[in-house]
Amino acid sequence: MVELADAGKGSLRVERYAIEALPKDSILDGNITNLDAVVESVQRGWKKMATRTKNVAMALPTAAVITKKIVVPAGLREEELEVQVETEANQYIPFALEEVNLDFQVIGPSPSSPEEVEVLIAASRKEKVDDRIAVAEASGLKALVMDVESYAVQSSFELIQKQLPDEGKDQNIVLVDLGANVMNITVLRNDQTVYTREQAFGGSQLTQDIMRQYGMSQEEAEAAKRSGGLPENYETDVLRPFMENAALEMQRAMQFFFTSTQYTSVEHILLTGGSAVIPGLDEMVQGRTQINTLVANPFANMAISSRVQLKRLVADAPSLMVACGLAMRRFDS
Numbered sequence: 328m329v330e331l332a333d334a335g336k337g338s339l340r341v342e343r344y345a346i347e348a349l350p351k352d353s354i355l356d357g358n359i360t361n362l363d364a365v366v367e368s369v370q371r372g373w374k375k376m377a378t379r380t381k382n383v384a385m386a387l388p389t390a391a392v393i394t395k396k397i398v399v400p401a402g403l404r405e406e407e408l409e410v411q412v413e414t415e416a417n418q419y420i421p422f423a424l425e426e427v428n429l430d431f432q433v434i435g436p437s438p439s440s441p442e443e444v445e446v447l448i449a450a451s452r453k454e455k456v457d458d459r460i461a462v463a464e465a466s467g468l469k470a471l472v473m474d475v476e477s478y479a480v481q482s483s484f485e486l487i488q489k490q491l492p493d494e495g496k497d498q499n500i501v502l503v504d505l506g507a508n509v510m511n512i513t514v515l516r517n518d519q520t521v522y523t524r525e526q527a528f529g530g531s532q533l534t535q536d537i538m539r540q541y542g543m544s545q546e547e548a549e550a551a552k553r554s555g556g557l558p559e560n561y562e563t564d565v566l567r568p569f570m571e572n573a574a575l576e577m578q579r580a581m582q583f584f585f586t587s588t589q590y591t592s593v594e595h596i597l598l599t600g601g602s603a604v605i606p607g608l609d610e611m612v613q614g615r616t617q618i619n620t621l622v623a624n625p626f627a628n629m630a631i632s633s634r635v636q637l638k639r640l641v642a643d644a645p646s647l648m649v650a651c652g653l654a655m656r657r658f659d660s
Contacts (some may be wrong), residue, residue, distance in 0.1 A: 328372045329650040331629075335575055338478035339473050344650070347372035351545075357388035359458045361518055362465070369466040379546045384472035384653040385459050389511075392451045395419045398443045401436070408433075428456045428473075438479060449475060477513065477520070480504070480654030481600070483625040484515065486651075488612075490627060491595060498594035501584070503577055504648075505602035509532045509572075512580045514593070522584050528576045530602040533569045540565050570608050574615040575629045581616055599623040603645035625651045 328347075334340035335392055353364040395474075397415045399408065413424065413433045420427060427450045434597040435441040456473055463470040486503060488495040497517065504511040508529040515523040541558065551557050557565075577596065585591055596618050603622050611621035624644040631637055 328376055328383075329647055329652040329654040330376065330378055331651070332632075333442065334630045335485055338628070338630065339655070340632060341626050341635050341640065342632045343376045343378055343634060344640070344643070345372040346646065347375065351409065353501050357391050358455070359462065362458070362461060365462050366465040369462055369468070370421075371467060373468065377427055382471045383468045384474060384656045385463065385470050386474040386476045386479050386649055386653055387451055387455055387459065389457045389475055389477040393420055394450075394475070395448045396434070397446050397448060398437045398439075399446055400417040400487040401444045403441055406445070416448055416450060419448070422595060426453055427451060428453055445623060465653050472653070474653055476649050476658065477523075479649045480513070481515070481518070481520075482655050483623075483648040483650035484597070484652075485518070486628065487597065487621075487623055495595070497589055499592060500595045500597060501577075501581070501593050502597050502599060503580070503603075505530060505573065505598065505600035507601065510576055510580070512577075512584070514584055514588075514590075516590075521590070522588055524558070524580055524583055526576055526580060528573065530600075532572070533602070536565050538562075566605070570605060570611050573608065574601070574612045577612050578616050581618070593618050596620040597623050599645045599648045601646050604642050 329344045330342040332342045347368045349368050350361065350364045353359070353361040353368070394597060395415070397412070399411050403411065408431070409659075410610050412429070417424065417553045420429075429448070429450045431448045434445040434447055451589055451655070459473065459594055460470045480502065484500075488500070491498070491500070498625075499521070500515050502511075502515065504513075504514040506529045508527065508531050510526045510528045511522040512522070512526070513520055534545060534548045534552060537543060537552060537557065538545060540561075543551065581593060584593070588624050593616075597617065598620065600613070609620045609622050612618075622645055624641060625648060626640060626644055629641065
C-alpha cells in the first residue's frame with residue numbers, strides 16, 4: 328500500500344506506505360482463494376499505515392484482463408463510442424458481455440489517419456473484479472479505481488524514465504519484474520509495450536535453496552533471506568549462484584526479444600520486484616548482458632514525509648511499482 332499526496336507545483340510526496348505478506352496460497356494464479364486471509368492482511372497493512380484515507384485504487388493481474396486497441400472514426404459522441412466498443416468487444420472477448428466488466432479509453436489520434444482515433448478496450452470477468460471489491464469492502468475500504476497491474480507499473484515507470492538520458496526517447500527499455508515464482512519481462516519503447524514474456528524463475532527459488540542448504544522451514548528461510556544472519560558461506564554457495572541464474576535468465580529473455588521482434592538492441596534494463604534489491608544483482612546483470620542496469624525507484628524525485636524512513640523506502644521501492652502507479656491515480660478524475 329502506498330499513499331501519495333500533492334506536494335504542489337506538479338510534484339508528489341510519499342505520505343506513508345506499508346508492505347504486508349499474504350499467507351501462502353491465499354492467492355493462486357491471480358485468483359483470491361482465501362478471502363478472509365487476504366482481508367486480514369489488507370487490514371493489517373492499513374493499520375500499519377495509520378491513515379484516515381479509505382478510498383483505494385486496486386489492480387487486476389495483467390493475465391486476467393483482455394486488452395485490445397481498436398480504431399474508430401473521430402468525433403463520435405460518448406453513446407456512439409460505447410456502441411462501437413461493445414460491437415468490437417463481442418469479436419474479441421470469449422465470454423458473454425454480461426459476464427464481463429468492460430471499459431475503454433480514447434488514446435488519441437490514429438497514427439495512420441487523422442480522421443480516426445485509437446481506443447483501448449479492457450475487459451475482465453466480473454467475478455475477478457467483484458472479488459477484489461469484496462476484499463476492500465470487508466477491510467473497511469472503498470475501491471474507487473480498478474486498474475491493470477501492467478498499466479500501474481507503466482505509470483510508475485514514467486517517473487523513472489525522466490531520470491534516463493533523453494528521457495528514454497526512442498530507446499528500448501526492459502522492465503524485469505522479479506516476483507516470487509515468475510519473472511515478467513516487458514519491453515517499452517516510447518511509452519508503448521513492444522514485447523512481453525513470462526519466465527518461470529523467481530525469488531522463491533532462493534528461499535528453496537536456503538531451506539535445502541541449511542535445513543530450514545519456509546518461514547525461517549524467508550525471514551533469514553530478509554534480515555540476514557545466515558552462515559558465512561551463504562553469499563558464495565547460495566546467493567551468488569542464484570544471482571548468476573537470474574542474470575542468465577535475463578540474458579535468455581533478451582535473446583528471445585531480439586529473435587522475435589525487429590529490434591536488435593536494448594538501452595536499459597530496469598529491475599523491479601522483491602528480488603531486485605539483492606546487493607550486486609544489478610552489476611551482475613549488467614556484466615552478463617552488457618546493458619545499463621538500474622534498480623527501480625519511482626520515488627527518487629518525490630518529497631518524503633517525515634514518517635517515512637528513506638533508507639527503508641529505497642530498499643522497498645522496486646516492490647512498490649504497482650502500488651505507486653495506483654496511488655498516482657487521482658480520484659477526482
